[in-house]
Amino acid sequence: MANVLAYAQIFQEQLDKQVLAGATSSWMEGNAGLVQYNGGNTVKIPKITMDGLGNYNRETGFVGGSATLSYETMTMSQDRGRSFSLDSMDVNETNFVANASTLMSEFQRVQVIPEIDAFRYSKISSLAIAGSRASGGYTPAVADILSKLKADIAAVQDVVGAIPLVITMSTTTLGVLENSSEIAKQLNVGAFNGVVGSEVKFVDECPIVEVPSARLKTAYTFYDGKTAGQEAGGFVAAGTAKTINWIISAQNAPIAISKTDTIRIFTPELNQTADAWKVDYRKYHDLWIPDNKLATVFVNVKEALA
16 A cells, blocks of 8 residues: 555644643643654753853943753653554455544543543652652642642742743542632623533632543553553552642643654555554653752642651
């Protein structure tokens, strides 16, 4: 089939777009604008260092200073993949694209996107806990959840100043917040054509990103897909995992990368193991928070940290 390579390129581009559209953590990839990626599992992250202000002298002029832009090579820790077969009796050249597109799209929606989200949030929480930027032992309650959240927001704003913040919160915690007794509620049914709405989308001008609670744990086990008991692949919360109530982060703090490596497609004639179309999928991804931005992150955990 002459255009198999063209199909592979189309799949690769569309799958990366789907991750950006579907992941609740996709806003973190907006911070990767200066990151250099040339394929494979390594990226180059920019590091900028510069001197501060000095006094201007009317006789000697400006005090000399330096600014350095360097790149640190980082290896993406998550190297994940799967191989799929579509039997030739079920798929011919005319409907291969439709069938393969449906398969890969559903695979990303059900398996890949939730895993990427879970990895990112767990890594943020791990970095925050290790860097003393987390608190534990709070079970969300309608009586005080708004006060607790606002206190955490204020602590981060005291560090970042005017930099926008993002609140990441589980659906269950958001449900408690929306029923908070600390929030004044005004019912105006007529303005919404009879629909009663009680959603809380912002707190102190900080947007809330709602995330399924299964993706907001402090630790996960990512199955390798081949060890006994792990054949189905995917991920589960680790036995030591704690529940994340919310993550408050400067919008520019986390740097997230996810790349679909070259999609390989083999026709039934080239497939050596079965009379089937074979599609190999490989995904690299990772997340980093620069050392100088860890202070702009704060994580609130349900269980005690110690």
